[in-house]
Amino acid sequence: MTRPTRARSAETAARIRAAALRLIARDGYAAVSMRQIxxxxxxxxxxxxNHVADKQGLLVVLMRDHMEALLAALDAADLPDEPVDALDAFVRFHIRYHAARPDEVFIAYMELRNLTPENFAEIEAMRRAYEDRLEGLLARGAAAGVFALRDARVATMAIIAMLTGVTTWFRPEGRLKLAEVEEIYVDMARKAAGVR
Incomplete structure (x- = not known):
């Protein structure tokens, strides 16, 4: 028997991740078996x-892939330096990025409870790196007097929870276009940050 080529193996691994993503997003991690995948x-x-050690390893790969892509995309977004402009850009980026990937977002947020402590720590560190970007710009804005914040960390958690919630209800065929949703959320994020 011939061994699969590296390209074919990578293609199969990608198909496995895609199938796992669909099934876990639809049915939940606990309900999906390796046999189904x-x-x-x-x-x-x-x-x-031959492609994945176990179901836990597959879940971690899905979450890690999502977080690595999210962090890389945020870096590429090159947010402005001015705090209010940076907040507006972060809000737009977060909504656009997450609205295009509802299955990945669902798994990355809702399936954290199924990670082992070591895997949770890895993914949580990546999530914290993303949150730190928003927290840093909020803290800079507060220090410059353009945001009226009591606590940049609490504001960060509130804003990210609000933005991520868009994926639970937004539908492209719905009443509002994504650009309209972005404008509404920019306004709400500015209020949450206490823009002066």
Missing amino acids: AGEVGLQVGALY
Whole structure:
């Protein structure tokens, strides 16, 4: 028997991640079996383990992929230096990025409870790195007197929770276009930050 080529192996691994993403987002981590994932991809269960160690490892890969892509995209967004402009840009970035990836967002936020402590610590550190970007710009704005904040960390958590919630209700075919949602949320984030 010939061994699969590296390209074919990478393609299969990507198909496994895509299938796991769909199934876990739809049914939840606890309800999805490795047998279901294998069936979705057209593999025998044993062959699945050539690409992933176990279900926990697959969950971590999905979350890590999401967080690495999110952090890279935020870096590429190159937020402005001025705090109010930076807040507006962060809000728009967060909504656009997350609205395009509702399954990844659902898993990254709702399935944290299913991670082992070590895996949780890894993903939580990545989440904290993302949150730190917003917290830093809020703290700079407060220090410059353009934001009236009692606590930049609390404001960060409140704003991110508000922005991420968009993925639970926004539908492209709905009443509002994404650009309109962004404008509404920019206004709410400015109020939450106490823009003077």
